[in-house]
Amino acid sequence: MSQTPPPAGPPGGQPPYPGSPQQPGPPQYGQQPQYGGQPSYGGPPQQPGQYGMPPMAPIQGMPQQPYQGPPQGTNGFAVASLIFGIISGVLLSVIFGIVALRQIKQRNQGGRGLAIAGLVISGCWVLLFGVGLIIAIATDDEPSRDASGQVTETANVRPEKLKVGDCVEKVDTEGLIRNMKLVPCSGPNGGEVYAVFELPAGKWPGESAVSTVAESGCSDRWDALKRKVEEDSNIYYLQPVEASWSMGDRGVTCLVVPK
Known part of the structure; x- marks a missing residue:
């Protein structure tokens, strides 16, 4: 049985038939081989000509404080x-x-x-x-007194501390009296306390009503004393005001004051 030798290929190493697959040759020097389908590393591709870091997203939950400039004048x-x-x-x-x-x-x-x-x-x-x-x-202590209760030294006291027989330097007939100056009755004085009494408790009856009761009470008590004075005098009285009434002050102080 005879064998027919294959036809010889054309010179130069060309494939015998057109369109036959080419054998891949080695890569040329100076070029990188191409590998398709491989992902790139180092993050998403950047567009040409863009540099720097990507913008930072605001952190959730942190309030943005507005900027305030320098103070706008003095309040x-x-x-x-x-x-x-x-x-x-x-x-x-x-x-x-x-x-x-x-x-x-x-x-x-x-x-x-x-x-x-x-x-x-x-x-x-x-x-x-x-x-x-x-x-x-x-x-504001108690003034110095002798065995009979008479004041022996000058002292400032509140009106509610006045006692029968005390003498004062003067009586101020205007305004609210907060303090009075006690002096010995043996010397010159501006008035003497002859009676002290209390008004009935209850709601504040009004200044006019208090004045009427205080004046009547002092006049009756003076008449009851049947006392004679050496010089022409007037009856004067100290009465509570609404503010002191609410604090429990009901006292009326009666004085005989020289004219």
Whole structure:
């Protein structure tokens, strides 16, 4: 059996038939081999000509604080608070100071230190008034008296501490009387206490009603004494006011006062 040799291929290594597959040759130098379908590494591809970091998304739950510029002038209430604090206008100073602190925060104004200073000074005034009141009460002791109860030295007392037989330097017939000056009855004086009595308890009856009862009570008690005075005199009385009535003051003090 004979074998027929395959036809010889054309010279130059070309395939014998057109369209036959080419054998892949080695890659040419200076070029990178291409691998299809492989993902790239290092994040998503960037467009040519774009550099830098991607924009940061805001963090959820963190409030964005608006920018506030420099203070817009000094708050007027802060200045007023300091001024009234200096001149002992405590009530106005406190009110203006509180209003100023609120407005300064809302309006981005200056003057916070002035408002605080006004409040501090007002607090100092309140403390000073309190200390003065305590000292006044502590020093308002019973006056010195002899064995018979007569005052032997000059002393300042509140009207409710007056007793029968006490003499005062003078009687102020106008305004609210807070203190009276006791003097020995053996010397010159401006009036003598001859009776002290209490009004009935109850609601405040009114100034006119209190005055009527006090005047009638003092006149009746003077007539009952059947006392004669060396010089022409008048009857004067101290009565409670509405404010002291609410605190339990019902006392009426009767004095005979030289004209």
